[in-house]
Amino acid sequence: xxxxxxxxxxxxxxxxxxxxxxxxxxxxxxxxxxxxxxxxxxxxxxxxxxxxxxxxxxxxxxxxxxxxxxxxxxxxxxxxxxxxxxxxxxxxxxxxxxxxxxxxxxxxxxxxxxxxxxxxxxxxxxxxxxxxxxxxxxxxxxxxxxxxxxxxxxxxxxxxxxxxxxxxxxxxxxxxxxxxxxxxxxxxxxxxxxxxxxxxxxxxxxxxxxxxxxxxxxxxxxxxxxxxx
Numbered sequence: 001x002x003x004x005x006x007x008x009x010x011x012x013x014x015x016x017x018x019x020x021x022x023x024x025x026x027x028x029x030x031x032x033x034x035x036x037x038x039x040x041x042x043x044x045x046x047x048x049x050x051x052x053x054x055x056x057x058x059x060x061x062x063x064x065x066x067x068x069x070x071x072x073x074x075x076x077x078x079x080x081x082x083x084x085x086x087x088x089x090x091x092x093x094x095x096x097x098x099x100x101x102x103x104x105x106x107x108x109x110x111x112x113x114x115x116x117x118x119x120x121x122x123x124x125x126x127x128x129x130x131x132x133x134x135x136x137x138x139x140x141x142x143x144x145x146x147x148x149x150x151x152x153x154x155x156x157x158x159x160x161x162x163x164x165x166x167x168x169x170x171x172x173x174x175x176x177x178x179x180x181x182x183x184x185x186x187x188x189x190x191x192x193x194x195x196x197x198x199x200x201x202x203x204x205x206x207x208x209x210x211x212x213x214x215x216x217x218x219x220x221x222x223x224x225x226x227x228x229x
Contacts, residue, residue, distance in 0.1 A: 009160040010167040042097040053202040054088040064213035137161035150219040172197040
């Protein structure tokens with residue numbers, strides 16, 4: 001069981017990120033093109049893996065939503081699904097990446113429709129995202145809650161996520177260090193090494209939401225009353 005947890009919580013995502021870093025910093029043009037094409041880096045493997053993880057979250061939430069029996073339960077998983085759809089569309093710039101590519105247009109001249117790239121919104125989104133990661137996966141796992149607080153216990157992440165968070169921070173630092181010391185030529189991801197951290201972040205949330213959807217029973221009033229008694 002411990003080996004399985006190690007693989008799921010940090011070995012697998014770490015291995016994937018290391019392979020992606022190796023492709024980009026290899027200075028082998030075909031590998032670099034696969035990861036972040038010159039024509040539009042948003043169409044590369046790195047960005048599309050992010051999209052794939054977001055799609056996986058949406059699918060998991062829809063499956064769980066269809067099994068939900070209570071109104072609050074449906075609202076909870078529906079909200080996660082809706083938020084994931086919004087983030088996915090933001091990543092796709094609401095479809096303009098593909099539209100511009102299909103029509104052979106310069107993607108850098110396209111109108112930016114997403115919210116997170118407007119003004120200083122990117123920094124605000126990153127701050128909120130990092131804050132949620134720290135609260136959910138670094139702080140919350142260590143709290144002990146009374147048995148009758150079934151809702152909090154339902155949401156409490158496993159302490160294994162601490163290894164996930166540590167691996168994410170270390171790999172993020174590695175990506176930035178590589179760009180500063182041995183930048184590839186050409187550097188299509190210039191000043192965008194955070195894309196690796198975003199992929200890891202989406203994986204963390206996919207793992208967490210998947211656990212909520214398929215491994216934990218939805219807290220009911222009866223269960224809460226029984227635990228309190």
